[in-house]
Structures are given as structure tokens and as C-alpha cells.
Amino acid sequence: MPTALSVNLNKIALLRNSRGRDYPSILKFGRRALQNGARGLTIHPRPDQRHARYQDAYDLRALLEEFQEAELNIEGNPIDEFMDMVLDVGPDQCTLVPDQPGQITSDHGYDLDMDTETLKPVIEKLKRFDVRVSLFMDPVPENMAKARAIGADRVELYTESWAQAFMTPQEDQVYEQFRLSVLAAREAGLEVNAGHDLDLQNLAMFLTIPDIAEVSIGHALTVEALESGYDSVIRQYAAICSLSMESRPNKDF
Ligand SMILES: CC(=O)[C@@H](O)[C@H](O)COP(=O)(O)O
Numbered sequence: 001m002p003t004a005l006s007v008n009l010n011k012i013a014l015l016r017n018s019r020g021r022d023y024p025s026i027l028k029f030g031r032r033a034l035q036n037g038a039r040g041l042t043i044h045p046r047p048d049q050r051h052a053r054y055q056d057a058y059d060l061r062a063l064l065e066e067f068q069e070a071e072l073n074i075e076g077n078p079i080d081e082f083m084d085m086v087l088d089v090g091p092d093q094c095t096l097v098p099d100q101p102g103q104i105t106s107d108h109g110y111d112l113d114m115d116t117e118t119l120k121p122v123i124e125k126l127k128r129f130d131v132r133v134s135l136f137m138d139p140v141p142e143n144m145a146k147a148r149a150i151g152a153d154r155v156e157l158y159t160e161s162w163a164q165a166f167m168t169p170q171e172d173q174v175y176e177q178f179r180l181s182v183l184a185a186r187e188a189g190l191e192v193n194a195g196h197d198l199d200l201q202n203l204a205m206f207l208t209i210p211d212i213a214e215v216s217i218g219h220a221l222t223v224e225a226l227e228s229g230y231d232s233v234i235r236q237y238a239a240i241c242s243l244s245m246e247s248r249p250n251k252d253f
């Protein structure tokens, strides 16, 4: 099965929130993602909801009714409010992430020697509600079996170190850490997702590691979309500004 792309809409939501109306609309961008080959949508509503908001999860759930095969993945730290929302929405997958409130972005996976007791009941509850559970984890092969032991269905490997190492002398060593982590996870009976700072440059090489079920990508994808469209949009604005008075549209009063 080819790797599924789940488009993370957090950065579209961040732009939207900067103005207070629904523009850009994450529903429109979510729909476009699915129409163009994404197999899922991801949001990561943080406690301050500065990116995606809890309401977005409900709206995207409704959108996904139109796309039978596509999945909704909700990421976050399982604080009470988050859990209430996730259980109410019923996404296909919930990715648990050990973020602190106010954290600028995710920067580490779970430490299962510390976090097991808090995670176990959360995982059990999500599974009782038929939500697939993925745990955000650093690429440490020895820790994969621990994720399975507490009931996770999947792990999401935190790929920041891959993005940093790509095209540097550390690339081979970091690649090997990920390859062995995927192998260990599969041997433990887990499926494997991956995400964070993946982009158009570093993704193809990363996906030479077999058996990655899903990648979720948002930040770079949004920047790359801006970069691809920026020059053309500037030209369109400049063309409007340079129209002579005679060629401007008529305004009848
Ligand atoms: C869990 C994870 O890897 C993050 O990459 C996250 O989902 C991205 O969210 P932000 O775009 O809000 O930093």
C-alpha cells in the first residue's frame, strides 16, 4: 500500500485566525487537498487554539463525509478538553503528542518510561470509541515495543532530525535510526506514521524506508504552495495596477 499523505491544515488556520474571518477557509483548502491526492487531513489544535480550533475538527469531520476513503487525524496533548472533543468528533485517528501549553511547535516524542501510566487509560478510552491511536515518538528502536505494550496501534516518528540531517554528513546515520525504528515498530506489531518538517526536498529519500503508512505534512507544504504561486499572483496584481485609466473597468454610479 503506498504511503498516505495527510495534509496538516494548522498553518492555513493560523493565517485565518490572524484576521478573524473565515479566510483562508480550512474547509476549502482541506477539500482541495483531498481533490488533489491527499488521503487524509490533519489538525493539531493546541490548548490556546492559535492554529486549528476545536470547532474545525467538527467541520472537517462533516467535510470528510464527502470523501469516503479519506481519514481525519487529530493530533494533540490529551488534556481533558481535547479528549472530550476527540471523543465527540470521532476521528479515524488520534495522534497523541506530549506538547506543553504555549509550545511553539512539537519538539519531542513520548518518554514511555515516564508517561505510560497517564497514557494507558487515554489509549484505552480512545480505542473503546473506535479511534485508532498513534503515539508521537522519537526514532529510538528500543522504544517501539513499549508503545505497542501500552496499546498503541501506530507510532508517528518525529522527523525533525531527518529534516535537519538531510543533505548533511549526518544523513546516513539518521536515516539508519529511522529505518531501524520502523523495523522495530513493525516487528512489535505497530503501523508507522511519520511527520514534522517533511518537505518536497527531503520526503522522497525518507520514503525509501519501506512500510511507512502515512506522512502528515503542513508547515513546509504551506510555504511551498506560497512559493509556487507567489510570482504569478504578484504579476496579476501588477498587471491590474498598470492598466491605463481607459482600460480599467467602468464604474457606473
Ligand atoms: C505533531 C507534529 O509533528 C507537529 O508537527 C504538528 O502537528 C505541527 O503543528 P504546527 O504546525 O502547529 O507546529
Ligand SMILES: NCC(=O)COP(=O)(O)O
Pocket: 008, 042, 075, 156, 194, 195, 196, 197, 198, 216, 217, 218, 219, 220, 221
Ligand atoms: N504530524 C506532523 C504534522 O502534522 C505536520 O508537521 P509539519 O509538516 O507542519 O512540520
